[in-house]
Amino acid sequence: MMTGTEYKQSLSDGRATYFEGERVDDLPGHDLLGPAVQDCAEGYDWMLEHAVDGHSPLAGVPTSPEELRAMVDLVHQSGMMSHVTYTSIMTLATTAGRVKDEAPQYVELMHAFIDDAQRRDVRITQCITDAKGDRSRPPGHQEDPDSYVRVVGRQSDGVVIRGAKLHITGASLGHELMTIPTKAMKAGEEDYAIAAMVPVNAPGVRIINTTYAPRHADTRDFPVSARHNYPEGFVIFDDVFVPNERIFLNGEVSQASVFAHSLGLWERLGGLSSMADGADLLVGLAQLVAEANGLAGESHIKEKISEMIIHATVVRACLEACLVHAKAGPFGAVFPDELYTNAGKYTGAANYGLMVRHLHDIAGGAVVTAPSIADLENTDVGPLARKYMRGSTADGEYRTRLFHAIRDLTADTYGGWRAVTNIQAGGGLYAQRIVTRRHYDLARAKEMALEATGLAGGGHH
Numbered sequence: 001m002m003t004g005t006e007y008k009q010s011l012s013d014g015r016a017t018y019f020e021g022e023r024v025d026d027l028p029g030h031d032l033l034g035p036a037v038q039d040c041a042e043g044y045d046w047m048l049e050h051a052v053d054g055h056s057p058l059a060g061v062p063t064s065p066e067e068l069r070a071m072v073d074l075v076h077q078s079g080m081m082s083h084v085t086y087t088s089i090m091t092l093a094t095t096a097g098r099v100k101d102e103a104p105q106y107v108e109l110m111h112a113f114i115d116d117a118q119r120r121d122v123r124i125t126q127c128i129t130d131a132k133g134d135r136s137r138p139p140g141h142q143e144d145p146d147s148y149v150r151v152v153g154r155q156s157d158g159v160v161i162r163g164a165k166l167h168i169t170g171a172s173l174g175h176e177l178m179t180i181p182t183k184a185m186k187a188g189e190e191d192y193a194i195a196a197m198v199p200v201n202a203p204g205v206r207i208i209n210t211t212y213a214p215r216h217a218d219t220r221d222f223p224v225s226a227r228h229n230y231p232e233g234f235v236i237f238d239d240v241f242v243p244n245e246r247i248f249l250n251g252e253v254s255q256a257s258v259f260a261h262s263l264g265l266w267e268r269l270g271g272l273s274s275m276a277d278g279a280d281l282l283v284g285l286a287q288l289v290a291e292a293n294g295l296a297g298e299s300h301i302k303e304k305i306s307e308m309i310i311h312a313t314v315v316r317a318c319l320e321a322c323l324v325h326a327k328a329g330p331f332g333a334v335f336p337d338e339l340y341t342n343a344g345k346y347t348g349a350a351n352y353g354l355m356v357r358h359l360h361d362i363a364g365g366a367v368v369t370a371p372s373i374a375d376l377e378n379t380d381v382g383p384l385a386r387k388y389m390r391g392s393t394a395d396g397e398y399r400t401r402l403f404h405a406i407r408d409l410t411a412d413t414y415g416g417w418r419a420v421t422n423i424q425a426g427g428g429l430y431a432q433r434i435v436t437r438r439h440y441d442l443a444r445a446k447e448m449a450l451e452a453t454g455l456a457g458g459g460h461h
């Protein structure tokens with residue numbers, strides 16, 4: 001296993017990564033990206049502390065619903081880069097099981113990669129979302145044929161790929177880019193049916209970073225985003241060679257969507273588990289600020305918080321249900337239930353705006369105008385700011401800090417990022433509607449309706 005220090009050193013591998021127009025050669029030392037590297041390094045040290053027989057506690061794949069539940073909790077605690085790595089590994093394990101009949105030649109390669117990646121203790125990010133150009137047109141009918149990642153050269157020892165994958169969480173901080181098709185492909189789109197594992201430092205890979213990390217000099221006013229933030233990467237494959245042993249799909253169009261569906265399941269499970277905690281956190285903030293404002297007993301405030309509690313409970317119930325109804329697949333691995341995972345992720349995402357609306361409604365305008373910690377420390381205005389920021393029993397600093405957390409989490413750079421991410425990450429709401437519908441027992445619902453209406457077996461249409 002790697003230590004945090006070794007991880008930081010591993011990033012000096014010649015990778016071409018950029019931020020706001022400049023190439024970044026020293027990621028750990030970068031003002032805005034460095035803290036994310038440090039966070040990932042601490043994740044490595046955390047893993048070492050929790051090692052089991054010298055292996056990462058996340059090594060292997062779960063083979064029972066109990067193991068799956070334990071893994072979900074561990075992944076949640078272990079930080080973003082472990083999370084995306086685990087999701088990538090589970091995606092490959094799931095895909096290997098699903099393509100074993102149609103494309104058996106890749107199964108061994110995927111399993112070999114999983115073993116090797118776990119042995120090297122590397123971090124893997126998921127490159128699925130293509131640039132996509134004109135959304136109404138399939139990959140092969142775009143004005144620019146590179147709008148979806150594709151093979152532009154074939155040789156006996158591998159392929160050359162070109163294209164871009166966008167919004168990739170932590171791309172610059174990992175070691176491997178799991179590059180897979182974003183959707184189903186049709187006959188004629190063989191060059192787009194490509195799945196490959198690409199090292200971040202492979203010649204031709206360039207990554208442009210964006211981040212919601214606070215830019216404020218005093219990060220005490222950003223209690224949430226200053227602690228954990230990760231850049232997204234705009235990953236460009238500018239004619240990148242991939243050797244055969246790192247190719248997991250190469251032209252088999254019928255299998256192209258298996259990767260996206262497998263990733264979607266694990267990605268949404270991760271999303272659902274953080275949404276369950278995230279919803280509880282919003283409830284907690286709403287209650288704390290209501291108490292600090294002296295309004296916790298007010299009926300309309302209680303009603304709003306009750307509605308928030310119901311939402312948080314329903315999201316958690318879906319998380320519980322998808323784990324309880326976990327299913328065993330080929331090779332003994334266990335998977336969360338698709339129906340509950342997708343319905344839960346959808347519910348969490350669709351109602352997030354309502355949760356934030358209630359929180360803002362309860363909290364008041366100081367969400368965006370509370371003075372800074374430095375203002376409270378200023379000898380001229382500090383005591384007065386504390387005096388007027390006081391609420392019921394809460395002192396001025398306590399109440400101010402509550403507002404800082406609410407702003408950071410829901411109404412500032414990071415808050416905006418969360419609002420969009422809730423909807424889009426793991427596929428937009430539409431994607432979860434499709435998968436939920438596919439796994440729901442519609443036939444049974446129709447039978448029940450026919451029974452209730454007295455039309456069952458009557459030959460009516």
Ligand SMILES: Cc1cc2nc3c(=O)[nH]c(=O)nc-3n(C[C@H](O)[C@H](O)[C@H](O)COP(=O)(O)OP(=O)(O)OC[C@H]3O[C@@H](n4cnc5c(N)ncnc54)[C@H](O)[C@@H]3O)c2cc1C
Nearest residue numbers: 126127128129135136167168169421424425426427428430
């Ligand atoms: C913070 C963040 C982190 C992310 N992390 C990752 C990551 O690590 N890896 C990764 O691969 N992706 C990641 N994503 C990308 C995410 O999966 C996509 O944003 C999402 O799938 C939507 O794709 P898009 O952004 O290109 O939007 P679009 O596809 O342009 O979608 C915009 C809207 O148009 C609709 N639409 C699109 N095409 C069609 C069509 N043909 N017909 C009808 N309606 C259509 C969609 O349903 C949606 O409502 C991340 C996104 C965010 C915001």
